[in-house]
Amino acid sequence: MSLTVFATLRAMNxxxxxxxxxxxxxxxxxxxxxxxxxxxxxxGFICHVGxxxxxxxxxxxxxxxxxxxxxxxxxxxxxxxxxALGRExxxxxxxxxxxxxxxxxxxxxxxxxxxxxxxxxxxxxxxTRAEKLAALRALSEHMIPGRWDYVRAPNERELQQTxxxxxxxxxxxxxxxxxxxxxxDDDYDLPIWAGILPLRICTDSPVADPLLRTEVEIPVHxxxxxxx
Amino acid sequence: MSLTVFATLRAMNxxxxxxxxxxxxxxxxxxxxxxxxxxxxxxGFICHVGxxxxxxxxxxxxxxxxxxxxxxxxxxxxxxxxxALGRExxxxxxxxxxxxxxxxxxxxxxxxxxxxxxxxxxxxxxxTRAEKLAALRALSEHMIPGRWDYVRAPNERELQQTxxxxxxxxxxxxxxxxxxxxxxDDDYDLPIWAGILPLRICTDSPVADPLLRTEVEIPVHxxxxxxx
Numbered sequence: 144m145s146l147t148v149f150a151t152l153r154a155m156n157x158x159x160x161x162x163x164x165x166x167x168x169x170x171x172x173x174x175x176x177x178x179x180x181x182x183x184x185x186x187g188f189i190c191h192v193g194x195x196x197x198x199x200x201x202x203x204x205x206x207x208x209x210x211x212x213x214x215x216x217x218x219x220x221x222x223x224x225x226x227a228l229g230r231e232x233x234x235x236x237x238x239x240x241x242x243x244x245x246x247x248x249x250x251x252x253x254x255x256x257x258x259x260x261x262x263x264x265x266x267x268x269x270x271t272r273a274e275k276l277a278a279l280r281a282l283s284e285h286m287i288p289g290r291w292d293y294v295r296a297p298n299e300r301e302l303q304q305t306x307x308x309x310x311x312x313x314x315x316x317x318x319x320x321x322x323x324x325x326x327x328d329d330d331y332d333l334p335i336w337a338g339i340l341p342l343r344i345c346t347d348s349p350v351a352d353p354l355l356r357t358e359v360e361i362p363v364h365x366x367x368x369x370x371x
Numbered sequence: 372m373s374l375t376v377f378a379t380l381r382a383m384n385x386x387x388x389x390x391x392x393x394x395x396x397x398x399x400x401x402x403x404x405x406x407x408x409x410x411x412x413x414x415g416f417i418c419h420v421g422x423x424x425x426x427x428x429x430x431x432x433x434x435x436x437x438x439x440x441x442x443x444x445x446x447x448x449x450x451x452x453x454x455a456l457g458r459e460x461x462x463x464x465x466x467x468x469x470x471x472x473x474x475x476x477x478x479x480x481x482x483x484x485x486x487x488x489x490x491x492x493x494x495x496x497x498x499t500r501a502e503k504l505a506a507l508r509a510l511s512e513h514m515i516p517g518r519w520d521y522v523r524a525p526n527e528r529e530l531q532q533t534x535x536x537x538x539x540x541x542x543x544x545x546x547x548x549x550x551x552x553x554x555x556d557d558d559y560d561l562p563i564w565a566g567i568l569p570l571r572i573c574t575d576s577p578v579a580d581p582l583l584r585t586e587v588e589i590p591v592h593x594x595x596x597x598x599x
Contacts, residue, residue: 163424189483191419191465193430196391200428202421204467204487237419239432241572246593249523250511251533255417259432283478287568294563295477305479323580335522336587340515340596341575344469352551352565359564365474368568 163263164316174317177212183260183317184209184238188286192216193235194227207236208278208285209312214262215269215278217307225306228266236262236310244340247324248333254320256339262315266308278307289364345369391491392544402545405440411488411545412437412466416514420444421463422455435464436506436513437540442490443497443506445535453534456494464490464538472568475552476561482548484567490543494536506535517592573597 157175158164164175174180190207193200203224208215214236218225228234238260245254269275276297283291297305324337349365385403386392392403402408418435421428431452436443442464446453456462466488473482497503504525511519525533552565577593 163427163429189467189469191421191430191432191467193419193421193428193463195423195428199391199461199491200421200423200463201391202419202430202463202465202489204419204465204485206483233427235421235428235430237430237432239417239419241417244515244596246515246518246577247522249525249529250507250519251525251529253511253514253518253522255434257432261430263427279478283481286481287472287474290474290481291478294475294481295558295561297477297479301477301479323578323582330523331582331584333523334585334587336579336590336593337583338577338579338589338593340577340593342572343575344570345573347569347571349474350551350567350569352567354551354559355565356559357562359562361566362564365564365566365568368472 158312158315160316161263161314164261164314172318172320174319176317179319180260180312180315180317181209183240183258184214187238187240190214190216190236190238192224192228193237194224194232196227206282206286207238208281210278210281210309212312214310214312215282215307216266216310217279217282217305220304220306222306225308228308229268229306231265231267233263233265234310241342242321243342245320245324246337246340248326248330248335248337252324252326254324256320256322258317258319260315260317262310262312264310264314266310269307269309272302275302275305275307278309279305287364287368289362293362293364386540386543388544389491389542392489392542400546400548402547404545407547408488408540408543408545409437411468411486412442415466415468418442418444418464418466420452420456421465422452422460424455434510434514435466436509438506438509438537440540442538442540443509443535444494444538445507445510445533448532448534450534453536456536457496457534459493459495461491461493462538469570470549471570473548473552474565474568476554476558476563476565480552480554482552484548484550486545486547488543488545490538490540492538492542494538497535497537500530503530503533503535506537507533515592515596517590521590521592
């Protein structure tokens with residue numbers, strides 16, 4: 144890609160397309176808009192990380208956070224996945240949000256409403272203490288905003304036991320389906336209920352640890368979780 | 372593995388361990404029990420499929436169903452992923468259910484309660500019409516039980532446009548975390564609320580397609596979705 148095209152895409156806030164992020168089928172569902180991609184990444188909290196180990200694909204779920212134009216993941220220094228990814232091998236990180244079942248008149252046209260982001264790249268380890276702490280804070284705040292300042296911060300031993308990796312969002316795309324089913328023309332006359340069954344992640348009441356030693360009220364950041 | 376060991380594991384209803392399905396860290400969270408694995412697969416409905424394309428890992432979300440000791444996925448005959456997987460390349464299919472946030476007294480001990488299954492193997496295409504129809508029925512019934520017999524069945528053209536793949540559950544393991552946070556001994560005296568914030572997928576009211584041409588009541592299989 145020429146630098147001119149790249150500059151134009153940046154100005155449009157688009158991530159440049161590559162061969163593997165270009166949708167061959169249903170391209171209208173695809174987006175390279177950073178705002179669209181960021182919105183999906185900011186709403187999800189579990190990603191599936193794909194990498195190659197012993198010449199075979201492996202897919203592992205883990206938490207993540209977005210910090211600017213980077214994705215952050217972390218784990219134990221002893222984790223096989225973190226060790227492998229820390230060697231800057233190719234990876235693919237996918238985040239999927241399911242918004243509903245799309246119930247058509249024909250079996251064939253059933254679908255799901257979803258928003259997904261696929262990121263290709265390589266991870267690099269965050270080494271400095273300050274950057275590591277900032278990344279861990281971002282991971283915590285992404286999981287449950289308000290918790291980081293409420294709990295005991297990591298000590299030196301814990302920091303050393305934790306590997307934090309960052310992946311630049313340089314090659315990524317979103318794919319989104321919304322709306323009602325699209326049936327064959329002839330099928331619209333059938334007396335079959337069609338529509339969307341919306342799905343979302345919801346919370347149940349918090350369950351206090353029975354080992355709480357003092358009377359501690361449930362903090363607002365737990366009560367108000369998800370009500371952003 | 373010797374045949375004797377294999378027979379014993381089958382009798383125990385366990386899937387034989389392999390190098391890559393054996394957990395190195397926190398092995399107590401792992402399981403090779405077919406009933407445990409099947410329960411996770413039967414509750415989820417989205418998997419993340421990892422495969423290698425042009426020497427790089429790719430992870431794509433898709434629906435699935437379990438039929439006996441096989442996992443079924445499907446898609447358009449024109450899909451890049453289905454084409455690639457149909458060539459019987461190595462794949463990894465991961466299903467993840469998130470049950471809650473685990474809120475500890477220290478940032479370090481925060482976690483999630485989850486149940487995940489990782490399957491390694493290769494896919495093969497289902498070719499015969501009867502097997503294909505049975506697999507598509509299973510996919511539909513897994514997504515929303517009761518819908519298959521209610522809607523228009525696939526015609527020959529639709530069947531030909533659809534690729535259905537099956538992956539034998541011969542190399543798979545489950546990983547499960549449940550229960551309260553495990554904090555450092557010293558931290559239990561801190562006046563910090565700790566516990567679990569349960570998460571689950573819930574439905575909102577069905578949204579009828581505005582293009583419904585006749586008065587059609589919302590069928591029971593839609594109303595009662597998830598209330599199994």
